[in-house]
Amino acid sequence: MIALLLILVPVIGGLITFSIKNENSVKGFSILVAVITLILALTGLFSNDQSLLHFDASWIPDLGTRITLGLDGMSKMLALLTAVSLPIIITATYKNTYADAGKFYGLMFLCQAGMLGVFLSMDALLFYFFWELALIPAYFLCSIWGGEKRIQVTFKFFIYTFVGSLLMLVAILFIYFKTPDHSFALQSFYHANLTASQAQWMFWLFFIALAIKMPIFPFHTWQPDTYEQAPTAVTMLLSGVMVKMGVFAVIRWLLPIFPAASQSNSSVIITLSVIGMLYASLIAMRQDDIKRLIAYSSMAHMGLMCAALFANQQVGIQGVLIQMFNHGINIIGLWIVADAIEKQLGTRKFSELGGLAQKAPTLAVLFVVLCLANVALPLTNAFVGEFLMFNGLFRYNPVMAGIAGISIILAAVYTLNMIQKIFYGNTVALTENAHDSSFNVNVALVILVIVVIVLGVYPQPMIDLTQGNANLFITKIP
Amino acid sequence: MPIQYYIILAAALFCIGVVGVLIRRNAIIIFMCIELMLNSVNLLLVAFSKMQYTPANGNKSLALNIGSDAQIFVFFIMVVAAAEVSVGLAIIVMMYRNVHSTDVNFLNRLKN
Amino acid sequence: MNAIIFSAGWGMVMMFCSFLISNKSMYRHIAVIGLLLLLAVNILESGGTSVFHVDAGDMLVYTRFGYVFNSIAIASTLIYVLLTGKDIERLGNYVAEYFVLIFFVLCGVCILSAYNNLLMLFIGIEILSIPLYILTGSDKRNLKSNEAALKYFLMGSFSTGIMLMGIALMYGGTGTFSLEVARTEVGLYKGVSFLEIIGLLLLMVSMCFKVSAAPFHFWTPDVYDGAPAVFTSFMATIVKAAGFIAFLKLCSVRMTATSTAIDWQLLFAIIIIATLLFGNITAIFQQSVKRMLAYSSIAQAGFMLFALFSLNEYASKGLLLYAAAYSLATIGVFAVLVKMKDVTFEGFNGLAKTQPVLAASNTIFLLSLAGIPLTAGFLAKYYMLASIISTGHYIWLVVVAVLFAAVSVYYYFRVIQSMYFKTGEPQTETITKSFKIGLVVLAAIIIIIGVYPQAIFSWLYF
């Protein structure tokens, strides 16, 4: 029941938000809906009652698909991430004004519902539906409220991901016809009878969709532009949660359905991921735009997750599982700072910034902590995930792990660069009269920072939560 | 006569019709060529109706009237052709009224 | 059969109305009554209660499939008339005649969904086509309309010629016009006459022409563009779907029987790819939404051809779904288009600001056309893909098709972009409240079919 409510509440809340005209009541109502969703997610997190956590109803018997929703460890965690992110985002961007605020927040909720659906669905067709459903609101959000080049950029993003998901649909359909009982249920998919060559083909069709979403080099070019052009609140949702859909789908669908194919293709994918990590890191080093830097940094991190996924090591998977959450938290924090700076000073260019630490010490401190999490410093949440992921990668191939490890050096370079150029040094004309971040931003950031530290120091609950998924997966490896 | 003669004759007439459609620009001539094509079909059908060997027609009830259906078909083709002609000529007249030409390439606004 | 009789009959009734009643808007109401009657009769007949009992011999064979399609066609026409009936009135003095012709077309549609004899196929196609030539040219002062009518007529007649040649050759090969042929599995080509195959090929060409499959699609953009938008809407939806239903029947009987001798799938695969290529690629560069929709209808035909390619349970069910989904969405899009004074993409700029209801429902129609999930269009595309994938072969064709589907998103979304993301002063005809309600209801139907298709699946068992 919780599973169903988790999706229904944002959908209904979003639809209601659509019709509210007054901006303040929109925001108030949004927070209410977001918090209700969060409470639901938390209830789910601490509940073990299977009847509460699962939902199963007939939907389209003719297509062999049912509304099957379930919260296992991984879903709980990602549902929590999705549910946490929205209140944080709304709080952090509370002072931003949007034309047609009702529609903006309504679409945000629909997007959230789509992502929650992806994380909860245990039925392939349902999964695909939600996968697309999350995309459409995001498309409108970016295209209506985005930056100057929003239309082309978002369109590219949309088409790009749409191509991927269509290919995935083909694969899903193909597997459906190979399932023993002609059903889209997760378990049937796990037992599909595919020949080796079929599995190979379907693997790639499936993978490309996920690779575009994550994104994995060289399918990434939609990402920096979109992150740059999208309104920052949406960027947070996209980079914090939506890209996790790709990773999630690898764990939930791709690896267990094609255990053999994913193993035989792992070297290619890991190589691509590792290239992507270094590539993105190097590009991030040369960026002059906060948003683009964070975008490339995120891409590097996603590359690591993908590499760890295909290393076929339980440790690595475990790392990815908790890193999904951690990365979401961290990157939302970074975006909040980026947004606060852009909203206050009207620029995102490093070359036009500097010395902000003198004017906005609180923001600086919080940002530095988040940056440290971004470079996976120990006792921040990201360390645990990256430690496990690199560990998995190392077991797969030490040399590869070593090469991939260069990215953590580069991460330090570009992250510290960013801190230095924005906050350190002397003030420039633009930052001369800057002031510290507003209360709502601080609240959001402090919450995130606390999460960062707490999960960095004591990650074990998160590991315990998702251990089941990692174990389940490992049994599927032949 | 071997049926093939008829087939080839019909095919030749048909193709002449096709060539006519392709090389003429006057809508009326093109239309006439189409009529020519229809007539070649008629001829072919009549020839088939009189074909001795009709393979694998299991329908015994029609045995007495083997081939008559083709001639009926020809009849219907003529009927339809007549209807088509009336509409077609009406369209051509309408066009002529507007542009004073029956050249099919004269009106060339719809393209690309 | 009753649907045929009633549609023809009501057509004649309306003929008389044309000089008995002078109030233009009355015609529309009479037509709506007629369509409702038609729908009722058809549904009754499919339930086993017929008003007239006519023994059509082997000329017409009614199946549940045919009835369902008739219902879809009639219901679509009803929606079409309800939404755009007013705009037909603006077209000239022959409003009643237009409705007459629409009823006659419906008669042709009902023949095509039930024919069991090539003669009926031929007559059905002609009954379908001849009124369309006229409707295309109905805007008599408009040279585009003239041109479209002339082109349509000449090419249509030409394809009729090819079709007849095909039928003649098929007759030469089998000795019958009946769709079902008793075959013995002996002789050359395993009981299949070579002449029949040649004939079928020609027939296929002309059917491809009717359903505007490439490379026989050339008439489509010009005719759809030139015809008055209200009639384009009708042509592109109900008529085209009827063509497909006829084609499907032809394929599932004759082509299946001859598949031992000829690999129809290969030919269809090539035609599908050509169709998707021409339709999608050419649509991209169009400046006029109307012409873009014409090309997109070719692209949609490419998807519908999947049904003819795979010819299985998914195919027939899917084709019905596709026909319904595609018709509903296209009627909706055209209903909006008719209201626009400028049918280029620029004409739509900023529509979301001035006419939010129009823009929103138009978006849903376009999403459905693009095959976005939770719309009827997705479900239709889903069935088409499933029909091929379930055979387990030609997966590459599916992959190509979905790539083209992604291309199609490009041009459909251009309209959405114009409406929502760009600013402008779109000029529209006066929009009545009832029209808006109609659009919203149509959009709701599309969404409901998309979200809970099980509601209509119970209708589709045959």
Add this chain to the structure above:
Amino acid sequence: MGLMVYLVPLFPLLGFLLNGIFRKSLSKSLVGIIGCGSILASFIVSVILFSEVMSGGALAVQPLFQFINVHDFKIDFAFQADQLSSLFLLIITGVGFLIHVYSTSYMHDEAEEHFARYFSYLNLFVFSMLLLVLGANYVIMFIGWEGVGLCSYLLIGYWFKNDGYNYAAKKAFVMNRIGDLGFLLGIFWLLSKLGTANYSDVFANVSHLSPTDITGITVLLFIGAMGKSAQIPLYTWLPDAMAGPTPVSALIHAATMVTAGIYMVARSNALYSLSAVAENLVAVVGIATALFSATIAIKQNDIKKVLAYSTVSQLGYMFLGLGVGAYTGSVFHVMTHAFFKALLFLGAGSVIHAIHNQQDIRYMGGLKKYLPVTHLTFLIGCIAIAGIPPFSGFFSKDEILAAAYAANPIYWVLGVIGAGMTAFYMFRLYATTFLGEFRGTEEQKHHLHESPAAITIPLIILAVLAFAGGFVNVPEVLGGHEELHHFLSPVLTTEPAHELDHNTELTLMGVSVIVAFLSGAFALIKYSKKPELDEPKGLGKVLANKWYIDELYDAMIVNPVIALGSFFKNVIEKSGIDGFVNGIGTFIQYSSRRLRLVQNGKVGTYILFMVFSMIVLWLIFWNQTTITNFFQKIF
């Protein structure tokens, strides 16, 4: 005792949190009390702990909570207080406390908020360092390891308005990270082979590791040590790190953090002693660093830079000791070095403080009479580092050199040369700074005064330690009992026994002392009379420019990486990948423009196309088998 172990890092952590969070509201004195008090508390606990360890009542491992527990390995957040770590605890908290006290005065000019920030960083650093040495497994050590790197970054860039300082801070962090990567990979290797990173389990199971594994692990771990302890090739950050406040240099870049590498290798002695390759590598890198940085130190004019290079050089000695198996010697040298190098840095700080942030020794001179306490303590430090008996440096350095001789006489020869250079540049520094005439401006001269008690008292304490620190491990040949050696023997069991007879040992001692003495005296005489004020030429210039190593790195690594980044950003990303993606779009648009021309609006053309298509379909029909086979091959 069980309660107490975690108290050691807890106090600095609390200090960090208090000072950090309430930095805007606390007064300076309160900040100082919190900052110093937390370290003092920690020191007291450490002393108690040490005494318990001494008395043998120590427990090895104290787990706090599960840190990471996945299916095939388990990492506890656990502390291990044994002989080695308790010794380090004393050094860290002891020296750290002194430096904290020193800082209260030294940093007093800072604004309140920044003053508190400074102390919070310092406390955080001590916390991380304590984690590093207390951790019961490599992962906890790594946490501290990166933590000290972070604090180093924060403290070097403490004056964040200065871009040069920020750059130095970033450099330190990045270079440390390079080493950290090696460390991390080493841990992974361990984990993947043994499934554990606990010291006790690892050392108990070394026999399960193949020689390749051991070599690989130790080399990787050593790369980490290279970064942290500023060894070739990762040493260049340390001299730049002098951008930070001087007490920071004293604490981090002399006494504690840089010795983390030594601690780690010493801690892993069970592994290193099994791999000759790794040992040789450590020794070679160590001696090379020792010599190389000593040469640079000779020509530096920045007082802190000289000390920095001397630190690098001394660290090289420690690694030499580790490489040749003299673990105790190295740890001993860590301890004595902590005393005298902290002393020297603090002394230098006192000097800098006195003449208002002038760091160039060419503008000093003759400070002896203005800063008597500083002068005296600094001199003690110089003697100690030069290895003149009976100062502490002599004993520790001698032990290393003796072990080096036992391992390979060449090491010894090189070591002695290095020792000579050490004495040379230290006395050059001393002479230029304190002797002769004052060469600064009149205004500076006017303000010259001895530093306040908060600065001088730590100096005096450290001077005493620098003098006497060596007596804890007097070698047997000099009649000592090697107390430290015995104390550490439970954790450094694999140390090979000295094989040198007493005569050889005495000879070696004598030679090194004489060399050190002579070169020191030479420098003293040379520079007290005529300080080197001109720009150096020839080799001197090369040395003054640090062998152009930074430039070399820039040219070979930094610039290529930046260029690669730009290339990726501007070429590959824009024209390559995105170009390809957009190219698909452009191509489709282009083909759309072309393809629509087929639709030329002429009925004749349309029908022509149709006829041709019909013919083509026919041809396909006739060749269907071929085509079908072709397609089947595709899929």
Add this chain to the structure above:
Amino acid sequence: MTATEILFWFLSALALFSAIMVLISKNPVHSVLWLIVVFFSISGHYILLNAQFLAIVNLIVYAGAIMVLFLFVIMLMNLNSNNEPQRNSLIKLAGVVAGCLLLTVMVSAVRSAGEISKSQAVMNEGDIGLIQNLGKILFTDYVVPFEISSVLFLSAMVGAVVIAKKE
């Protein structure tokens, strides 16, 4: 060579010749006339094949009604001048080539259809083509299409009125 055969060849040649003349006549009126010749020769074929009903209908409907309609329209439009714009020769050539190719393909297809190679079209006998027989079938088996074709006529009628009537 029997009289039938002679007639066959003569009529065939005439049909083909006149068909070609339809194409190449510059004057539309000539084309119409040549087309009528074609229809006549085809009717001749029908008679040879003993399909008298169709032969008569062909003459009445096609040659009589339809062609007269054509002629009427041409006269109405005053198109008897031979100034019709010509297609450029390349298109013409392409058209001819396409036609010839089509013919080649069709002929070769028919020739490879082995099952009819022995079949003969029966000349001068059989009574299926008689009006009596055809009428019977038309109003029994084919009554449905017969009735339905009335709809076709109605629509054509309505259409012609809509289109051709001046507003």
